[in-house]
Amino acid sequence: MNFKSMTVLPVTAVLVVTTSMPTMAATDVQKQANAEKIIHSAQNVLEEILSDPKTQIPSDLLEQSQGIAIFPGVIQAGFFFGGRRGTGVMMLRQEDGTWSNPAFINITGGSFGLQIGAKSSDIVLVFPNRDTVNEVMSSSFEIGGSVTGTAGPVGSTAVDPTEDYSKSPILTYARSSGLFGGVSIDGSKLGFNQGKNRDLYGQSITPRRIFRDPDLEAPVVVDSLRQVLEESETGTFSRF
Template sequence: MKFKSMVAVPVTAVLVVTTTMPTMAATDVEKQAHAEKIIYSSQNVLEEILSDPKTQIPSELLEQSEGIAIFPGVIQAGFLFGARRGTGVMMLRQEDGTWSNPAFINITGGSFGLQIGAKSSDIVLVFPNRSTVNEVLSKSFDIGGSVSGTAGPVGATAVDPTEDYSKSPILTYARSSGLFGGVAIDGSKLGFNKGKNRDLYGKSITPRRIFRDPDVEAPVVVDSLRQVLEESELGTFSRF
């Protein structure tokens, strides 16, 4: 009996490697990390301001406010006259009195400063009434003209009991070169940053949903910022 010889034919396994998904995932993680860094920086600005009674935004104002926007490290270019741009976070008061998740918002406009030559400033905007908040939500918002920013009172006991701050559209604060105080920032424009909102929440999402939907998931760093804000309006915040 004759046997046919068997020849082993090697099977070549072809491994197709695609770097598309891992690269996208890595990029998404980096973008989210950068968005979280802005939140952390905003929290740090608020903590530093509230830690000193001489620079503290009065707790009575925060308790009565309908919204707050914090812009860490707004870059200013030019001497006396120039331009500025920064990205920060905005949070709104909910119907139950708690604070919403943050939405990212940009500030752009002409120059300002507490001290000539300052390269960057931290800016805090306090919104005492809901009507101004609704205007910010409805469109790209200009500070100036009929809706101007007013320099807010500074200090733990700076609130004037005879003044109705709820009639002020926006109370403005800025810190640069170690100085802090209320300033006028008319000529600035506010507009929500859709890209940063998408980076943080992992999907395209509107500011209205961020503010109003309690089921929107957010990173843990958001809870930390919210806690600082809640403690500050109660006058119980302590950094140490």
């Protein structure tokens, strides 16, 4: 009797181990799916903005830009001041002119939105020059002071040919309650979301490698967002 009871224990232990492994894998898959949803949402924001000539970010401005960050559904916790937080994606211009893979980035605080009391806003940041991009890469920083955010132009013919936007650190846009336009978001802080980056790429990875490694494997949804961005800067984007 004692011998039989001893042979049962190892079998039970094996069953516990083998049934727990699929649960861990399923958790990782769900985390990646949640990260991909943010990319889908960012793509939807960009597509909706570009589909209307009155609200689209000028294509020649995007063509000259060195980086872009898209934050879908930034939540406002307070009614008038602060309390805002959202996660979006940032992509940088490569040396060959193409767009990099996206890195997840958080935006917190600040005052933005086109309508007082709006519960959420979609935020788009366009980086016209490499210097500001390098500041984002080096550390978390606040928009305002030495790194200012300027309300960006909208519309298919909105760019003033005499205006040198390359000297603007960040061009800022917001959409809330169906309205879209350039706004000031000084006081907002940006910082990379390392957890979401790990969820999407399946490994601990730095934003610098995400932006610079052309061989980094990424989900198909990344290619879809990149295509929309490339079409937007050439003026060939069509949602239908």
